[in-house]
Amino acid sequence: MIAHTPTLFAAVALVATIMAFCLLLVGQFNRRDNLLLTGCGLLAHALAYVCYTVYGHAPLWLSYGVGNSLLSLALAFYSASLFRVREQRVPWRLVFSIPAFMLVALMLLLDTLEPRMLLATLVLMLQCSLIFYWARRHVERPGRAHLLLEIGALISLIGLGMRVLAVINGTAVEMRYDTSNLKQSISVAIGTVTVMMYSIGLVLMAKERSESRLQHLALRDVLTGTYNRRAILERFALELDSARGEQHSLAVAMIDIDHFKRINDLYGHLAGDEVLCHCVRQLQQRLRQGDSLGRYGGEEFLLLLPHTTRDGAMAALQGLREAIARSPALFAGNEIALRFSVGLWCAVPGPHDSTAGLLAQADAALYQAKAAGRNTVHMAALLGAG
DSSP: OOOOHHHHHHHHHHHHHHHHHHHHHHHTTOGGGOHHHHHHHHHHHHHHHHHHHTBTTBOHIIIIIIHHHHHHHHHHHHHHHHHHHTTOOOOHHHHHHHHHHHHHHHHHTTTOSHHHHHHHHHHHHHHHHHHHHHHHTTOSSOOHHHHHHHHHHHHHHHHHHHHHHHHHTTOGGGGOTTOOSHHHHHHHHHHHHHHHHHHHHHHHHHHHHHHHHHHHHHHBOTTTOSBOHHHHHHHHHHHHHHHHHHTOOEEEEEEEETTHHHHHHHHOHHHHHHHHHHHHHHHHHHSOTTOEEEEEETTEEEEEEESOOHHHHHHHHHHHHHHHHHSOEEETTEEEOOOEEEEEEEEOOOTTOOHHHHHHHHHHHHHHHHHTTSSSEEEOOSSSOO
């Protein structure tokens, strides 16, 4: 089916304008989503297609030079939005120097057909390739949003490749913006698809990022940034099931900062907060990648050490205790000496062992460590092991 090309351009411009208005309006109320940049990209996209619509009825510098430069600017905004949504540093100079180069180069080649078409197409292909590359690079968890961006970039490259082939085959005139034929219809249809995929992909990425941020906050202790009680207990349940199923040992340590109330009374609650954060930092620096640390409550922490023998767990906890003793916390010019006591359970979990039962045993061992004078590690007897 062959459609009237200027009408197609106008339809794409209308769709992009409506989407841009929605994103710019929504982006004003929640700037953390960084949808304003995507909205600006859609607006530039719409204006580019408006310029294409008047091709043959307006000066070439406007209908072609400005039009393609606006399209390049739209891709630059999409690229910047991709970085901002992922909370990464935007290479502003690189991203926005490309549209500037496009504008200057097209003005110099305005009186030619094939050179200006080839230049504009190759620059746009470069930008789409960069979007594809950046969408795949440094991805924590590839999802639907990244897939849409990658597919959109690949489809854009296909549509632009049709224009390159037209120049190579000497049929560039068939791809003029005021010409209606099957190739043009396909090319503009591809442009419509990419507008949708880029914008929806970036909006979906912002949504996924917000959900990830909320999930992170829901699982993290507000003060120390480590797992909160709910999250560490969920982690404990998973580690227990894994250890029981694979028949490997699991160490469960209850850690309590000695005389924490005295620290609060002597230095104030802000100092106490700094002590908690300092302890978490010191512990996390010395843990293995598979270990899990969470704030169980107040000055108590729960530490899980999978694949750890009793001797290994005892040595690890003694090492952590000694490291904390050598690293006082600093607050308001004061060095605050730290000590902690540990109750430790370690074995291969049996079929009747539960998180509550193992916590009770580790907590009882912690009570014995405190009764023995604190600043020590006490290993629980294997009364509940299977």
